[in-house]
Amino acid sequence: MICENCNKNTATVHVTKILNDKKTELHLCEQCAKQSEGVPFDTSFTINNFLTGLLDSIHDSPIKVDYIKTTKCDHCGMSYGKFKQLGRLGCSQCYNAFQEKLIPLIKRVQGSEVHTGKVPKRAGANILMKKEIKRLKTELEKAIRSEEFEKAAVLRDKIRETERQLHQDN
């Protein structure tokens, strides 16, 4: 069947309307149906829907607990249920509010949960320093283990200096 509106595409949406005992039928293709008024049509199956569909299937628990549906983000008011429906978070605080479910989801779709890319210079200055301290501490441990005490002393001083800077900035 060909779409009644554009006469081009195959009609895949069939609407039967009964108004004042009068029955009308409409056969449209997907595109025309979307544009047509009065046709309730939503096939927006997007990546977002697909993604949130994974949310509750992550913990393969035999008992489904829905208590988390009532969780809300205090900052923007987005509920977990609404996030599941939209596939989009309402604000940056939502990452904290829905952390319990979101982090496993992120790990599952991204294959990782740690950012290793660009860090904003201004907002991330502290973060860069913290990362540097972490790196130095691992090096320090290594140095101690291999009994390179001179190197360890240098590293220790570096860590102290960076920590002092971080403290000052805060």
Add this chain to the structure above:
Amino acid sequence: MAKWMEQLGPESDIIISSRIRLARNVEEFPFPVALTKSKSKDLIKKVRDTILEGNTTLKNDFEVFELEEMPQLERQTLVEKYLISAALMDQSEKSAVLLNKDESVSIMVNEEDHIRIQCLLPGFQLTEAWDTADKIDDVLEESLKYTFDEELGYLTSCPTNVGTGIRASVMVHLPALTMTGYINRILQAASQIGLAVRGIYGEGTEFTGNIFQISNQLTLGRNEREIVANLKDVTLQIIQKERDARNTLLSSNRIQLEDRMYRSYGTLANARILSSQEFMKLLSDLRLAIDMKIIGGISMDVINQMMVMAQPAYLQKSAGKPLSVNERDIRRATIVREKLKNIT
């Protein structure tokens, strides 16, 4: 006319354009999905001021357009030129775009995320596009405080963009791989190594005219340069495979190939009615014929321009009035005929 339509870049026989898109959000504003209209205007002003009132050279290069104040056809034309996304257009009352003069950079405000920096260049120029987007990101960051988490990186409205927020993509023309049937294997392999393959107008669109968009799917765990390098490596391999397939076709079926190309050229140069489907199919043949030097005298940028000029909104804009589907098919044929007549 956008830069990718006007100039030719490296490997332009196969790679039509390269694109980098960065997703960013600003602290103290809810994400666009939860943003009120008045707040969205505040954010537009903030981004606008950063670029246009700032102390960088960007200030003379960019212009701001609030989508609400644009006629619908203008908005749609921007989508057809790939300068904005359909999602930005769909929320015109809240969104804006900053465009630079040669239309290689667009900064979308209030799309799915607050800010989407896009750099779109002709041919195979992924690294160049990343460098540009990176610099603009730095400028914006000087006066805007981005939402950033120590562990998760840049926080985005959809968790599929979290981390680097980067989407790198290339638009490729792969007619020989399609004709020889190898394309499915390649598409499958690409998806197995974390790349997505889509039609030319993004998510969910059909593969028309043998044109594919290949992009990274993962945004977390690898840094931007690694993501770009990965896509680059895969694209280079696809380029090689497509060239091999072209050579095979040429050596085994030269006359059939030439016949098909000249027929397509003949139809494009003479038809009075051209549907967009038919047009894209014929244009793919002509593009290939030019690349393989079977048909001479036509420059590839003309092909890229025709591809956009034959889109619905562009046709209506150039006609200066709304057109029905049939009228569009007639106008498309006229424009294509004229474009090709000027050349030969």
